Amino acid sequence: MEAFAFSVESLGASAAYMMPLLVLLLTGLVLMLLDAFGIRRSLAWVAAVGLVISAVWAWSQSDPTSRIVFFGMMETGGIAPIVHVFITMSGIFSLFFVHDYLKRQERMVSDVYALLVFSVLGMILMANANDLIITFIGLETMSMCLYIFASLFKTEVASNEAGLKYFLLGSFASAFLLFGISIVYGMTGYTNLSMLAEPESLARLTDNLPLFYVAAGLLLIGFLFKVAAFPFHNWTPDVYEGTPTPLAGFMATGSKLAAFVALGVVMKRLDFIAYDKVVTILALSALFTMIYGNIVAARQTNLKRMLAYSSIAHSGYVLLGLCAADIGFKSIIFYMFIYTLMNIGAFGMVGMVESKHTDTDMESWRGLGLKAPYFAGGLAIFLFSLAGIPPLAGFMSKYQVFISAIREDLIFLATVGILTSVIGAYYYIRVIVLMFFNSQGKEPSFNLSFARLPMAGIVILVALILLFGIFPSLILAPIEAAFGGGVSLTALP
Amino acid sequence: MTAPFLLYSGIQSYVPILILISIAIFLGLLLTNLSWLVGPSRPNKLKASAYESGMDPVGSAHERFSVKFYLVAMLFILFDIEVVFMYPWAVQYKQLIQEFGIFPFLEMLVFVLILFVGYIYVYKKGGLKWA
Numbered sequence: 001m002e003a004f005a006f007s008v009e010s011l012g013a014s015a016a017y018m019m020p021l022l023v024l025l026l027t028g029l030v031l032m033l034l035d036a037f038g039i040r041r042s043l044a045w046v047a048a049v050g051l052v053i054s055a056v057w058a059w060s061q062s063d064p065t066s067r068i069v070f071f072g073m074m075e076t077g078g079i080a081p082i083v084h085v086f087i088t089m090s091g092i093f094s095l096f097f098v099h100d101y102l103k104r105q106e107r108m109v110s111d112v113y114a115l116l117v118f119s120v121l122g123m124i125l126m127a128n129a130n131d132l133i134i135t136f137i138g139l140e141t142m143s144m145c146l147y148i149f150a151s152l153f154k155t156e157v158a159s160n161e162a163g164l165k166y167f168l169l170g171s172f173a174s175a176f177l178l179f180g181i182s183i184v185y186g187m188t189g190y191t192n193l194s195m196l197a198e199p200e201s202l203a204r205l206t207d208n209l210p211l212f213y214v215a216a217g218l219l220l221i222g223f224l225f226k227v228a229a230f231p232f233h234n235w236t237p238d239v240y241e242g243t244p245t246p247l248a249g250f251m252a253t254g255s256k257l258a259a260f261v262a263l264g265v266v267m268k269r270l271d272f273i274a275y276d277k278v279v280t281i282l283a284l285s286a287l288f289t290m291i292y293g294n295i296v297a298a299r300q301t302n303l304k305r306m307l308a309y310s311s312i313a314h315s316g317y318v319l320l321g322l323c324a325a326d327i328g329f330k331s332i333i334f335y336m337f338i339y340t341l342m343n344i345g346a347f348g349m350v351g352m353v354e355s356k357h358t359d360t361d362m363e364s365w366r367g368l369g370l371k372a373p374y375f376a377g378g379l380a381i382f383l384f385s386l387a388g389i390p391p392l393a394g395f396m397s398k399y400q401v402f403i404s405a406i407r408e409d410l411i412f413l414a415t416v417g418i419l420t421s422v423i424g425a426y427y428y429i430r431v432i433v434l435m436f437f438n439s440q441g442k443e444p445s446f447n448l449s450f451a452r453l454p455m456a457g458i459v460i461l462v463a464l465i466l467l468f469g470i471f472p473s474l475i476l477a478p479i480e481a482a483f484g485g486g487v488s489l490t491a492l493p
Numbered sequence: 494m495t496a497p498f499l500l501y502s503g504i505q506s507y508v509p510i511l512i513l514i515s516i517a518i519f520l521g522l523l524l525t526n527l528s529w530l531v532g533p534s535r536p537n538k539l540k541a542s543a544y545e546s547g548m549d550p551v552g553s554a555h556e557r558f559s560v561k562f563y564l565v566a567m568l569f570i571l572f573d574i575e576v577v578f579m580y581p582w583a584v585q586y587k588q589l590i591q592e593f594g595i596f597p598f599l600e601m602l603v604f605v606l607i608l609f610v611g612y613i614y615v616y617k618k619g620g621l622k623w624a
Binding site: 035037 | 593596613617
């Protein structure tokens with residue numbers, strides 16, 4: 001541990017790398033103060049500026065060699081900057097939709113913006129941590145904000161249910177994660193991930209295999225809950241249904257991206273891939289998550305619940321990528337970024353027309369394509385992309401995950417993934433059919449005058465989905481560069 | 494074979510704590526019994542209730558009371574913990590100043606400043622208003 005000993009000099013050196021995070025912290029505090037003193041007009045813009053500055057600053061520090069700073073607590077360089085940028089982008093895109101949604105619901109909860117920035121901070125801490133304690137603190141910072149998002153409309157029953165369910169189950173899962181960390185600490189004497197990755201610590205873990213499996217299991221439970229993977233998915237539909245819709249989109253993307261990256265980093269450092277039993281558990285979870293999420297999503301009649309189940313299904317694909325070692329880790333970062341774009345778009349659009357509870361029923365979307373063709377066309381693009389239809393980005397992301405699974409000889413899992421994504425195509429396209437081809441003379445009852453900001457958001461997201469679908473290397477190349485070598489994703493087998 | 498990490502620490506270092514606990518138990522028993530033995534006993538209804546001037550301890554457990562209790566309790570815990578964090582810092586302060594200069598002071602200042610923002614937020618949002 002000598003390398004990580006405290007000194008003011010090393011703190012000063014670390015501070016430069018911590019600046020993107022400190023910008024987020026400052027933005028959050030400023031937002032709190034502005035809100036407290038009643039200056040609520042441009043909170044969303046302040047939040048956006050803070051997030052953009054933080055992302056740009058982090059990006060400017062990108063460096064293929066990974067560096068451990070802050071006394072071994074944080075990682076910079078390597079994949080850290082790109083993950084930082086992706087997570088902040090999830091926050092920025094949500095901001096396009098949040099203000100308008102709250103205004104139309106007539107619940108101007110101005111604390112949302114500070115919470116959003118703080119949860120982005122938590123996600124980044126969690127994903128870029130180099131110490132299990134920081135992973136945990138980041139996870140809790142993020143989760144606390146998400147619990148509040150779930151119960152934001154405190155006079156609504158659905159929101160209360162969502163908040164309570166998420167809070168009780170979420171804190172329970174966090175306890176599992178913490179218990180796993182404590183066993184790892186008990187076995188090796190370290191919580192620091194780079195110390196844990198030393199051969200000596202790994203040997204200590206393998207010395208007592210049964211205890212190691214307990215620790216790995218507990219860690220996996222904690223993470224799998226956060227990403228809504230199969231045995232721990234039950235909270236997802238209810239929570240997303242009760243959460244304000246654009247924030248549900250944020251919840252389904254940013255937090256999952258952070259949790260997947262954190263899980264990937266822990267897996268890499270503790271070398272989970274080397275233990276057949278751990279990989280089997282992960283693979284089984286991936287298998288059932290894909291099957292369950294897709295089949296149940298096909299039975300939904302509520303658009304928001306359908307998107308919630310589909311987000312479970314997408315977690316399954318990402319877990320499949322995680323089983324595929326290093327190359328899979330690259331592919332899931334790409335996947336989660338593309339998923340962020342399309343899912344925030346889809347949730348955001350559902351939120352744009354939602355003014356009462358029944359508005360999210362698929363029936364009330366019947367015939368929308370005839371009345372508002374451009375709006376419905378935008379949603380169709382997001383849904384096609386979620387289904388994985390080329391030339392949209394959703395296709396490229398699915399392709400990368402499946403191809404990396406096939407390269408690691410996970411043929412069976414990849415086959416199941418492709419088959420279940422066919423089911424996925426059914427329920428996404430059903431909505432499109434309802435909107436365009438099966439109106440039965442009905443017209444949507446909801447108000448179709450849209451605010452300018454969310455429309456701008458949709459245009460940007462659609463453009464990005466088309467762009468990255470046609471030129472995936474725009475994103476893949478920086479990811480490759482961040483990993484600094486290894487098996488390349490872009491080179492075809 | 495090396496012993497598991499958890500068993501390294503010497504149990505003998507806990508002996509002073511054991512002594513402290515036994516003194517505490519002895520003193521506690523002594524004082525409670527002493528007041529029972531020596532003190533005059535003139536009970537009335539109010540005096541005999543579990544919490545003087547508190548809630549009635551006997552009755553339905555499903556009684557409703559103001560949600561503000563929770564808010565105040567949560568805020569109390571938050572700022573209470575803040576002070577708890579200051580204790581180890583204050584105890585080590587002289588040593589820290591000698592070793593690292595002004596830095597430990599600034600660090601605590603930042604910590605308090607962040608909590609102060611929280612305090613302003615709570616105050617302005619009316620979290621401390623009872624009415």
